[in-house]
Amino acid sequence: MTTKLSCICPTIGRISLEKVLEIIVPQLKDGDEFIVVGDGSYPETRELVAKYPPAQYIELETGPHGDYGCTALDFAMPQAKGDFIFFIGDDDIPTFGAFETIRDAVEGTAEPHLFAVLHTGRMLLGEFSAGGVTGQQIVFPNIPSKIPKMAIEEKRDWQVSDWVFVNAVNTAWDYKTHVHNDLIATIPIQRYGS
Numbered sequence: 001m002t003t004k005l006s007c008i009c010p011t012i013g014r015i016s017l018e019k020v021l022e023i024i025v026p027q028l029k030d031g032d033e034f035i036v037v038g039d040g041s042y043p044e045t046r047e048l049v050a051k052y053p054p055a056q057y058i059e060l061e062t063g064p065h066g067d068y069g070c071t072a073l074d075f076a077m078p079q080a081k082g083d084f085i086f087f088i089g090d091d092d093i094p095t096f097g098a099f100e101t102i103r104d105a106v107e108g109t110a111e112p113h114l115f116a117v118l119h120t121g122r123m124l125l126g127e128f129s130a131g132g133v134t135g136q137q138i139v140f141p142n143i144p145s146k147i148p149k150m151a152i153e154e155k156r157d158w159q160v161s162d163w164v165f166v167n168a169v170n171t172a173w174d175y176k177t178h179v180h181n182d183l184i185a186t187i188p189i190q191r192y193g194s
Contacts, residue, residue, distance in 0.1 A: 003103050004031035006082030006142065010069025011090035013042035020088060021052040027099040028054060033082055036090075037072035040064030070151035070161050073135075077147055084113075085147075086139040088185060098184040102139050111176040112140040112169050118186040126179040128170060135162040136185050138169055138177075146172040 007024060011017050017036070024034050034055040038045055040063045049057040058076060065071040069089065077085060084106050088094050095101070105113050114126035114137050124134060140147065148168035152161045170177045 002029060002031070003084060003107050004029075004033075004082040005099055005102060005139075006033040006035065006080035006085045007088055007094075007099075008035045008037060008073055008076045008080065008085065009088050009090055010037045010039055010072035010076075011042070011045055012039050012064070012066075012069075013045045014090045017045065017090040018048060020090060020092065020094060021049065021055055023094050023096060024088070024099075025052045025055055027094075027097070029099070031082070032099065033080060035076050035080065037069075037076045038063065039066070039069060039072045065151075067151055067155075067158050068161065070158070073150040077150075078144060080142055082142055084139050085142050086184075087135050089136065089187065091188065092136060093186040093188065095184055095186070101180075101182045101184055105178065105180055105182070106139060109178065110141055111173050111178060112138055113178045113180060114138055114166070115180050115182050115184040118183060120187065120189045123183075125181055128167065128177075130160060130163045133163060133166045134187065135165050136187060138166045140169050140173070148172060 036049050036057045038059040046057045049055050060072055060075055116125050117137050150165045
């Protein structure tokens, strides 16, 4: 039986989301999900996602939050039906073959897996240190009782929410996270206003 993957993508309506859809949707197999979560009201985004079945669009009921997608991820994770869950940003670039790379690695396991991403010109290779991991690297089993919250209450701490989440996942699974150097995404340099 093939492992089913749920990929969740928080969005604030960026035009780069179409490139993400173009890369991810062809990688989906039966039972996989690509869930786009709107953090605010974006009718154009809903229409865009509808052009890429089986991708699905859901809207935060209380948006916009502006917390880098953390509240959107917390909203979507309980709705995910896959065996494993992972994230991609609406302005990030998943690799062609990311789903197969992940599926091959997680098959037959029940623990989290940490993969590599290319982040602003440097490779994050899954070291458990602040600044050394990002939420887009972690792939974890869909066991709701073990999944921590992504959102952090204090706005001043939002920039470390990825580290807090990845570390909490690792802790919840008794430090049994498997580390891989396989690249699954590129996170481009952020340019404000673009």
